[in-house]
Amino acid sequence: MKKTDNKAIKKTGLGAKASRRIDNTVVYIVLILISLIWLFPLFGLILESFKVEYQGQTGYLWPQQFGFDNYIRLFKETDFFKWFINTGIMGVCTAVLQTIFVLSMSYVLSRLRFKGRKGLMNAMLVLGMFPGFLTMILIYKVFSDLGLVLEMAPVGLIIVYCASSGMGYYVSKGFFDTIPKSLDEAARVDGATRFQVFYKVIMPLAKPIVIYTILMGFMAPWGDFMLASYLIHQNSAGMNVAVGMFEWLSKTMVNSHYTMFCAAGVVVAIPVTTVFLCLQKYYVEGVTGGAVKG
């Protein structure tokens, strides 16, 4: 390759240890700055949720008067509790159903070989290129005939979230790909059926990806605005938190609902963040393991 670089010589001349110390100090400063920037909105949200003196935007962070007024108003004066329960139910149901769908899809595509497997995967790749929510034009119409919109929207939404979730098989397929094939073969030689291989050999090994899938399923309804707003259509009884709280920041309502939004944001963030941070390990595993192998 190339000859020795001049810079390298200069650097060693300074003394490797000293230069590393300076480097690390710079890195620490950058990391602290990054952390501050990333945490700022979170702190802001919490602080402003305790602001009592004015219910709109004040333009400063620190409350002049601390209090729980916003939280009390939240549960007394609005439908927030209803939205919260709606979203929670959706989260749990989606987590269960989606896991079944995604895992069976990805397991089959990863470990079984059958006619049409490649074609199926290509077809799903192509399908995924359509803007998926345009399907809502038809789904809304059909669901409104079935009565699964407005106040019954949570049920409709669970179906929408889960039904096509098999298309998101990539991450867990990547995980299944990493389990050695010889395990299956050994079990097959011992006379296990394909089902037994799945149930008794692979599933016990797949705990991380199962938890990852459950976690993703649980989080989805908490953040979904687009599909939910379609089916809910301004009906307060059927709202999830995202659609419900979105209105509070509109130009007409922001002056009376801003601090309440912050309070609601904190209430929403607590369960989701707790669950997430507890299962962080599995999330990281899923993202780093499965996603890049695709």
Next chain:
Amino acid sequence: MKRLNDLDYLKLNKFGKLLYKLKLFLFAIPVFFKNLGLKIFGAIKGFGLGIKNSVSDIAYTFVKGNWAVKLSFLIFGFGNFYYGQILRGILFLLFEVVFIGYMIVPSGGAYWLSKVNWFQNGATVGTVQGEFKYNELYDTDIWVAGDDSVKVLLYGLLTVIFIIAFVYTWRMQIKQCRICMDITAKGKKVKSGKDDLRSLVDDQFHKTMLSLPLAGILIFTVLPIIYMVLIAFTSYDAAHDGYSNLFSWVGLEHFNELLDFGKGGIGLAFGEILAWTLMWAFFATFTNYFLGMFVAILINKKGIRLKKLWRTVLVMTIAIPQFVSLLYVAKLFDSSGIIGKLLLDWNLIPDSMLAAKQFSLWQNPISSKILLIVLNIWVGIPHIMLMATGILMNIPQDLYESSRIDGATGWKQYSKITLPYMMFVMGPYLLTSFVNNLNNFNVIYLLTQNNQLINTDIGTAGGVSVCETDLLITWLYKMTLNSAESKYYMASIIGILVFVVVAVLSLIVYNVMPSTRNEEDYK
């Protein structure tokens, strides 16, 4: 063109290398299209051969089969009964009975098919228009419902699918007769119903496992997408909602609107929005990618402590539901938000914006676009950081050591080892994240919807006012959200175009990506 070997390539100077690469790329384009053409040709040929084989197989079965097989050309499953496959026979027969029953009952398949008027220009979907009629009992005009075009088209489509399934099943059971004939001719036993059931958890386990997810995808994705494509050829909009006013087939008429480049024209709007969408996706993907990788390298640098803490801080932002953080952050930069106020107090707002009373960063097209990209960095870095951390740990350390001995500095190592390695592993991810960013509804809509900035060049297009920061997806969203202005047909047309754009981009990227070209390089 002549390919250089590695040694010759390394002899070239920088400019020569670049030229060589460019040449390679240019020469690859015709080859790509040639291969594509060959592939399509091959597929058509394969399809034709398949049909030919099928027909000859059917003829053979009919000629050589006994009376039961011949009968099963009319009555499904008869051959199966004859050969002792009771379970399959019953299922086939049941299917036929249900199909024929569905087709002939009043308001069944035949009824719907007759109402659709497939693709006849100007003809309505559905035949009976609902109207107000005088009702003596109530002594007033009362709405008498007619056809609902949406339903007519849906049931028509379902019937067509059912017919295709019927033909397929007919073919399938004939094939099975043939198989049974062959097996018994050899003197072996055919599979019994019990065998069939057992194979569902064994040889045919994939069918059991796939049935549920595939059914979901067929009903909730494939069917609606086909429906959506059909809608593009009709006049379905808020005024012709199918119920109070039937909509009709218009052929390619609405596609002409794409050529309308005047103010408020779809062509102009589509062009401008597409340009911004592509720009957005490009910047959003690559700023995230490089900065996220940078942060990951910082955190994983040797001698840095509290690695877990730094990581957790960033992961926190993934954990908080996006709509909470995004809506909150959007408000921070508002004219009365904390940061907006600070900028104002410190006189950091350009005078031109102050003079126009546009002191919110959201009130200026350029500043709001830049702000979106910056805020998206805030959203996206944690994801990339996590992923990059995993990959960084997998890079063989001896690469770094040997390069250090050769005298490579930090930057050299980064650009010659880390970056190519990451590029290789994360190539597919970059592509998906680019496509996701093209359709990144959440970030754009949640950040800008409460601070709409109408695009004055375009004004209204497709029935909705277009914002400066609208992506194709948010534009589509507004167009289809049930309102008096919804133009579903336009949404469908643009949906098809979005598909074309995404598919073409993916194809190109997929073909120039290192991971697919030289797969063995880093293994």
